[in-house]
Amino acid sequence: MKALEVSNLYFKYDKETVLENINFSLEDKEFMAIIGPNGGGKTTLLKLILGFLKPFKGEIKIYGKSPQEVSELIGYVPQHTNFSLDIPITVFDIVLQGRLKKGKFFYNNKDIEKAEEVLKTLKIEEFKNRKIKDLSGGQRQKVLIARALVSEPKIIIMDEPTSAIDPTGQKEILDLIENLEITRVVVSHDIKILLRKVDKIAFINKKAVIHEGPKLNIPKDKHFCEVELIEFLKDETCGI
């Protein structure tokens, strides 16, 4: 069974068609990077995969079911923090929030153990009792990833996880994502993500162009060498 299957997907806000005939699929544990110009429809596609929006036409299946049916299998790392930095909430409190679900309002020992384990895996256990406002951008991003991972998702969806982070922090976040053993869909403005071990790349600009296979094939892919956004890779790999 596919981890994610997007078939014949169309979406429009009012009259403006934003996504048109999008088709792609991901196997379990694959890593997909979604790139494309501003306004191309990347965030809209993520919202559809998350089940926050409904397709105008076509369908999305996650492990064979609709996004709404499997919301507990999906971890989400939003682009912006949805908590106020003025609230004196600790890192541990935020990570624990990931264990709450519909009808579950209290934490048990297993929740606490799981949160501690994830903090350790992400090497942020030393920040456990720090206030979120006292962390750097990169550290805060790791906390958001921890909150998503603590729910033990099978698929994680991330919107610009490296934006507004210094280069060292970006590398750490990308290393972390690269090594996660779950299905990953990551929207990024940072073209350097394509130099990572991605299994699939979707270039989204209303329509989707999907590039499959190891990135070392990129130079041979005429389309990818022609796309304006791939100037960086042109220099790096196309030898033009």
Ligand SMILES: Nc1ncnc2c1ncn2[C@@H]1O[C@H](COP(=O)(O)OP(=O)(O)OP(=O)(O)O)[C@@H](O)[C@H]1O
């Ligand atoms: N709620 C909305 N109502 C109407 N139009 C919208 C809405 N949200 C987005 N759009 C439009 O849909 C198009 C796609 O937007 P979307 O945010 O999905 O693009 P994006 O690729 O994520 O852009 P960016 O890289 O700038 O974040 C844009 O033309 C945008 O103006």
